[in-house]
Amino acid sequence: MPSSFLRHQYLRNLVFIGRRFEIEALGSMESSMKKTMSNGSVHMEMEEIDNKFEEAYGEHNATEDQLITPWTVSVASGYSLLRDPIYNKGLAFSEKERDAHYLRGLLPPALLDQELQERRMMHNLRNYEVPLHRYIAMMDLQERNERLFYKLLIDNVEELLPVVYTPTxxxxxxxxxxxxxxxxxxxxxxxxxxxxxxxxxxxxxxxxxxxxxxxxxxxxxxxxxxxxxxxxxxxKLSLYTALGGIRPSAxxxxxxxxxxxxxxxxxxxxxxxxxxxxxxxxxxxxxxxxxxxxxxxxxxxxxxxxxxxxxxxxxxxxxxxxSSSHLVFNDDIQGTASVVVAGLLAALKLVGGTLADHTFLFLGAGEAGTGIAELIALEISKQTGAPIEETRKKIWLVDSKGLIVQSRFESLQHFKKPWAHDHESIKDLYGAVQAIKPTVLIGTSGVGKTFTKEVVEAMASFNEKPLILALSNPTSQSECTAEEAYTWSQGRAIFASGSPFDPVEYDGKVFVPGQANNAYIFPGFGLGLIMSGTIRVHDDMLLAASEALAAQVSQENYDKGLIYPPFTNIRKISANIAAKVAAKAYELGLASRLPRPKDLVKFAESCMYSPRYRSYL
Missing domain, CATH: 3.40.50.10380 (Malic enzyme, N-terminal domain)
Structure with a gap:
């Protein structure tokens, strides 16, 4: 039997289409075929295919194949094909594909390639005035044509991120x-x-x-x-695919x-x-x-x-x-913390000093606030070698009852107790700002308009460049707006928020507010875990992700007052984060994919799902 025929059949049968094949069946089929291979040249070719198959479909690989057309005779043709969002290409089916898969007459005669389909869809989306209508249109597209959905999201990420995620x-x-x-x-x-x-x-x-x-x-x-x-x-999972390259079926x-x-x-x-x-x-x-x-x-x-x-x-x-028995990650606690620490590390180039030189005050002591506080303390401890019990003393939290202090210790929830420092009781944020004199003010309260004019003016009175992070989502719950932060600080604040804000002009200068969006971290973080076969999450991996993100901020970004890079480069950013997270997993002995890839950034990029259309011929 000719080796080309065997290879053709082998490739066709090894194609993994999630719903239609069991991994066990693939393994059994592969093993059976190997036993029938006695010809040396065929055996060598089989080994080569095996290696490519492992690269493409290996259990540690984060995405789909980059080598094999994802098609088998078991995939429906005709009308059913047009109703399958995974394989539907709409008017992008070629003339030969229309004949081969019984689509003739089921589509108008025009041929529209993916790029033209994308332009048409973006034109339609921009005609909607209500954000929720854009959201519904994007969800309808995802249910109709999955690859076009992700191509739109990847190519127009800054415009569509607020549509498919916060605030819409x-x-x-x-x-x-x-x-x-x-x-x-x-x-x-x-x-x-x-x-x-x-x-x-x-x-x-x-x-x-x-x-x-x-x-x-x-x-x-x-x-x-x-x-x-x-x-x-x-x-979140649509962002895992668009920003981190995890294939949708995974x-x-x-x-x-x-x-x-x-x-x-x-x-x-x-x-x-x-x-x-x-x-x-x-x-x-x-x-x-x-x-x-x-x-x-x-x-x-x-x-x-x-x-x-x-x-x-x-x-x-x-x-x-x-956390000790599963690979678990809480984005509200750990993801938020990692993205904020990244912003703080980047901001040091604008405000000067090290993290240990700054004093942090939080409004909000829930999972986001305490998670960020703990990761800041860990990073300071890592940098200085000081015990974490000491580094926590640089960080103060205000909850609904006021400043968290030692006299409240017995009544505090367990996750707030590490932040109960020796200080007199203070009931409100303004009083806490006046007493603590923080260099960094962080809002995770979920309550809008709490960074008042007097609070921001107080921050500006004892900081040349007050760092103000209003992180609560959606936009209506933000502690203050970008315009308020810049105006009340006479244009001296370094500002970032959880939800997007438009650029602000103040005193003849345009300020571009940064967005401390978890979407910077979790897609790349998850990709790093998956591609390395990591079995447990460790805090050092979160710090590695923070440092990787901070390193992506350019001088051009700093010149605009930004402490986060633009989302237009998010896939490159995610690949770099994934590489650093994976490297830390290997260092800690928590990675199971062996041997370790030589170039982790290139490997991360090679793992990423591509939304381009495939040929079905």
Whole structure:
């Protein structure tokens, strides 16, 4: 039998199309074929193909193949093909493809390549005046033509990031029941208790590498949105693909529905979740334990589970509970911390000194605030060699009851206790600013308009360049606007926010506000974990990600007052972050992909999903 024929058949059969093949079947088929190979030249070619297959489909690889056309005879043709978002190309199907796959007559005669389709879609999106309408249009596109969706998002990331994620995703979650089209991801409710593993097996893809899961209790700064929080995992995973290059079929959004305490939703006829108050205590933890066990059993040791928008009382508990047994990451605690530390490291070139020379004051002592504070303390400890108990003393937190001080220690939640320093009681932020005289003011309160004029003016009175980070999302919950920060500080503030703000002109100078968006960190961080086969997350990996992001800020960015690089280079940024995270995983002995790739940046880039159309001939 000719080797070319065997190779052709081998390649066709090895193509992994998630829903349609089991990995076990591939392994069995590959083994069987090897046994039939006795001809030396064929055997050598098989080895070469095996190596390429491992590079393309290896369990540690983060994305899809770069070598093999993803097509088999089992994929539907004709009308069904046009209804499959993974393979549909719309009017980009060529004449030969239309004949080969029974599309003749099912499409208008015009041929529109992917670039023209992209221009048409962007033209349509820009005609929508309501952001939620743009969001719905993008979700419809994702359900119709997956590759075009990601091409739009990658090529127009600065324009579309606010559409598919914050701030628009917040409104989308609030109205999710009304705009619900078709299921995206898995909904696991209390009704599925005892059979979660069976539910996971209902998902058509088998080779899952990233799961983003929420229970919807603390969606952005909007509170308990219950089952409608699904918009967050869906949005996060679209960014994992667009910004970090994780292939879409390896991503699984999940909502854990244990009820909601939002009376408005419980009384909404269009609400899509359980109509009951939230489960707490043992019932809640038993469901989460079963979920975590089932995920590990079904998808293996190296699947990344990202917790998203859990309330404080559960977020810290879940991270602590599973961090030693699973590959888990909490974006609100760890991702936010990493991106903020990156901004602080970059800002040192504008404000001078080292991190240890600065004093930090937080408004907000929840999972984001305490997570950032702890990572700052770790970075200072790493730089100075001082014990972390000492470096924490440079950091002060204000919660709803005022400055966190030692006299409040017994009444504090456990995650606030490390920040209870010796000081007199102070009830408000302005008083704390006056007393502590911080060089850096960070808002993670989820409450808008809390960095008042007097607070910002006070910061400017004892800092030549006050560093002000208003991080709460969405835009309506931001502690202050970019215009307020620049105006009230006479143009001296270095400002960044969680949600995007337009450039501000003050005293004849244009200031470009930075965005401390977690999307800078988590896609590259996740890619680094996956491509190295990392089995556990370590704080040093978060610091490595922060340092990698800070290193991407150019002098041109600094000249505009930016402490973050532009999102237009996000894939390059993500590749560099992934490389540093992977390198740290190898250094710590937590990486299982061996041997270590020689050039981790190039390897990260080679792993990234490409949304370009493929030929189906």
């Amino acid at each position: 995703v917040g409104e989308a979650c609030q109205k999710y029941g009304s705009i619900y089209r078709r299921p995206q991801g898995l909904f696991i409710s209390l009704k599925e208790k005892g059979k979660i593993l069976e539910v996971l097996k209902n998902w058509p893809e088998r080779n899952i590498q990233v799961i983003v899961v929420t229970d919807g209790e603390r969606i952005l700064g909007l509170g308990d949105l219950g089952c409608q929080g699904m918009g967050i995992p869906v949005g 991503c699984l959004p999940i909502t854990i529905d244990v009820g909601t305490n939002n009376e408005q939703l419980l009384n909404d006829e269009f609400y899509i979740g359980l109509r009951q108050k939230r489960a707490r205590g043992q019932e809640y933890m038993e469901l989460l334990d079963e979920f975590m066990y089932a995920v590990k059993k079904n998808y293996g040791e190296k699947v990344l589970i990202q917790f998203e928008d859990f309330a404080n009382h559960n977020a810290f508990e879940l991270l602590s509970r599973y």
